[in-house]
Amino acid sequence: MFGTLLRFYRERAGLSQESLGAKIGFSKSQVAMVERGERPPRGDFTPLADAALGAGGALTAAAEELTFSRVASWFEPFAEEEAKARARYEYESNVMPGLLQIEEHARAVFSGACPPLDDDEIEGLIAGRLARQAMLTRKPAPDISFVLELSALLRPIGGRQVHRAQLQRVLEVAELRHVHIQVMSPQRETHGGLSGSFVLLETDDRHRLAYLEVQNCNFLVSEQAHLGTLFARYGIVRTQALGPEESRKLIEQAAERL
Numbered sequence: 001m002f003g004t005l006l007r008f009y010r011e012r013a014g015l016s017q018e019s020l021g022a023k024i025g026f027s028k029s030q031v032a033m034v035e036r037g038e039r040p041p042r043g044d045f046t047p048l049a050d051a052a053l054g055a056g057g058a059l060t061a062a063a064e065e066l067t068f069s070r071v072a073s074w075f076e077p078f079a080e081e082e083a084k085a086r087a088r089y090e091y092e093s094n095v096m097p098g099l100l101q102i103e104e105h106a107r108a109v110f111s112g113a114c115p116p117l118d119d120d121e122i123e124g125l126i127a128g129r130l131a132r133q134a135m136l137t138r139k140p141a142p143d144i145s146f147v148l149e150l151s152a153l154l155r156p157i158g159g160r161q162v163h164r165a166q167l168q169r170v171l172e173v174a175e176l177r178h179v180h181i182q183v184m185s186p187q188r189e190t191h192g193g194l195s196g197s198f199v200l201l202e203t204d205d206r207h208r209l210a211y212l213e214v215q216n217c218n219f220l221v222s223e224q225a226h227l228g229t230l231f232a233r234y235g236i237v238r239t240q241a242l243g244p245e246e247s248r249k250l251i252e253q254a255a256e257r258l
Contacts, residue, residue: 002062003035009053010035024048042120077220078199078211079132087143087202088135089234091193092152096166098129099136100146100173105166106130108158141178143202147193147234147241150186153254160258167255174248182241183250192236200227200234 010020010031017035018028026045033039041049041063050059082088090097096105106129110122117125135142153170156163174181184191199211210221210230221227242250 002041002059003037005062006031006041006049006053006059007035009049009055009059013053015053020049020052023052039121075218078201078209079128081201081203081209082132083135084204085135085142085201086204086206087200089145089200090198091147091234091237092197093149093193094197095152095155096157096170097146097148097152099133099144100166100170101129102162102166102169103130104162105158108162136173136176136179141176143178144176145180145182145238147182147184147237149184150250153183153251164255164258167251167258171248171251171255174244174251180244181247181251182238182244183247184237184241188240191240192233198230198234200231 010017013020015023016028017031021028021031024045025048030039030045034041034045046059046063049055050057053059088099090099095109098106101109103126106126107122110117110125136144153167158166170181173179184193196212196214201209201211203209207222208224208227208231210227212219212221221230241247
């Protein structure tokens with residue numbers, strides 16, 4: 001709504017996004033992203049825009065009511081359901097799941113994003129990722145399961161010290177009674193998760209959802225036919241992975257080698 005209001009006053013003033021940006025010292029792309037609701041107005045953007053557009057304080061007043069999500073906009077619908085879910089299951093083939101990431105690991109991940117993110121965006125996304133981890137200690141405790149490829153655990157994102165701390169965090173989370181972490185054996189020739197990573201939810205009202213993501217293209221799956229297949233596939237993946245105790249030993253050995 002803030003973006004809509006900004007666009008209204010800009011168009012009423014007869015200015016293009018580029019012209020407004022030049023007047024207030026911001027780029028055209030920044031103005032466009034604020035208007036689309038993809039980026040919050042930062043710094044002195046709002047008072048300068050209010051004055052330049054003759055908004056009479058309307059933009060400044062509207063900005064005082066703004067609240068910003070700390071997760072990526074395309075992830076918000078899933079994050080809302082995740083926060084109150086009864087159960088969450090994830091198979092991950094490439095990266096450490098966000099729910100298990102320590103701050104330094106998350107910062108290294110977001111710092112390597114393509115296209116690059118600015119510092120404020122990175123810090124906001126880190127805060128959002130860490131806030132989601134409240135699910136791990138929430139009461140009543142949800143049923144949480146991870147099946148991880150060894151490659152997701154062994155990639156030294158952030159460097160050796162960060163990697164060691166990250167593996168220790170995984171081992172700590174594995175101690176929680178309602179969390180089950182399994183590693184897919186690297187010796188297994190084939191398994192049910194080869195078509196890619198996915199996350200499954202059972203919501204607080206007993207509905208099922210799935211979340212799929214690849215190269216920033218994401219899908220929230222709610223059709224029962226597809227969900228039945230994905231839940232069945234996860235069941236197979238869990239039976240094909242190493243057990244929790246054997247998985248823990250494998251992670252401990254990886255941490256000891258660092």
